[in-house]
Amino acid sequence: MEPARQVGRRLRDLRTGRGMSLSELARRSGVGKGTLSELEAGRRNPTLETLYALTSALGVPLSSVLSVPMDAPISGDAVEAVLTERFADGTAVSEVYRIRIRAGAVQESAAHAPGTAEHIVVLAGTARVGTAAEPRTVGPGGHARWPADVPHLYAAPSGDVEAILVVRHPGGDVTCWEPTYPSTG
Template identity: 70%
Template sequence: MDLAAGVGLRVRELREARGMSLSELARRSKIGKGTISELESGRRNPTLETLYALTAALKVPLSTALRDLAPPARISGRVVEAVLVERFEADASVTETYRVRLRSGAAQESAAHSPGTTEHLIVLTGTARVGRLTDPVLVGPGAHATWPADVPHLYEAPAGDVEALLVVRHPQRGEETGLR
């Protein structure tokens, strides 16, 4: 199954498991109903921004829509390209590990994740500006940063592409785990 079909099927399963209509998911995610319909049917490739908006509205970590896809899912957005490397579920949390590339000269403001979510970025090459919108930090090769991701936050590659590892830790709260 290709990325579009696999992700589309997963989004539909998550939506239906919550008893949510297509119209309700469109309203909550601010993604057009037609776009969601095309995504769910596998006729549209998801962007990182679209998939994040949908999973946030469904109250599940992004990896819930990407896991179990072979080969590992690579999803791109305007600024960030991400590959899900690992998803680990424990009683108290879901931890996702991504290999990410931030595109040179680009910045992305990300909406808040669920309460208690934290992010950790380890930079492999380049220099990233990341963290809360109110006080982002510069992180160079071999360094790392940690910030609360339950507030709006920033990813930026001010000069040159950035290669990094991103670890996102979501507290586990019943319905947020998604389908097992």
């Protein structure tokens, strides 16, 4: 099965497994209902940002909808990622990605589940990464860790960056957290 169809089926299964309507997931994620419908049907390739918005709204790690290892990268505006490993041990789900941050690009990421942390090892280039409030500069061979349960960013101020990213989510299964939403009524 082609990757877009696999991702779409996993999104639909996660959504229906939670008893969530298409409209509700669209509202919670900020992704248009039509876009979500096309993604679930496998007729549209998702961006990295869209998948993060959807999996966050579903309360699961990004790797819950991806294949391990991935055949091709998933791209966003600034970051291209390939999931290479997913490990769950009952206390956490750890995801290992090979990433490229495009030169001059900045990816601002919303907060993930409480307790989520990210670790990066820069292979080539110089990255600006970490919390939005206190990003750090990391060069080749360097590494950094930051809490990912607050807004955070990835940037490549001068030239592409090649890196390994580890995202560690609390909890040991795909439902490692349940997001909370303000009441609307």
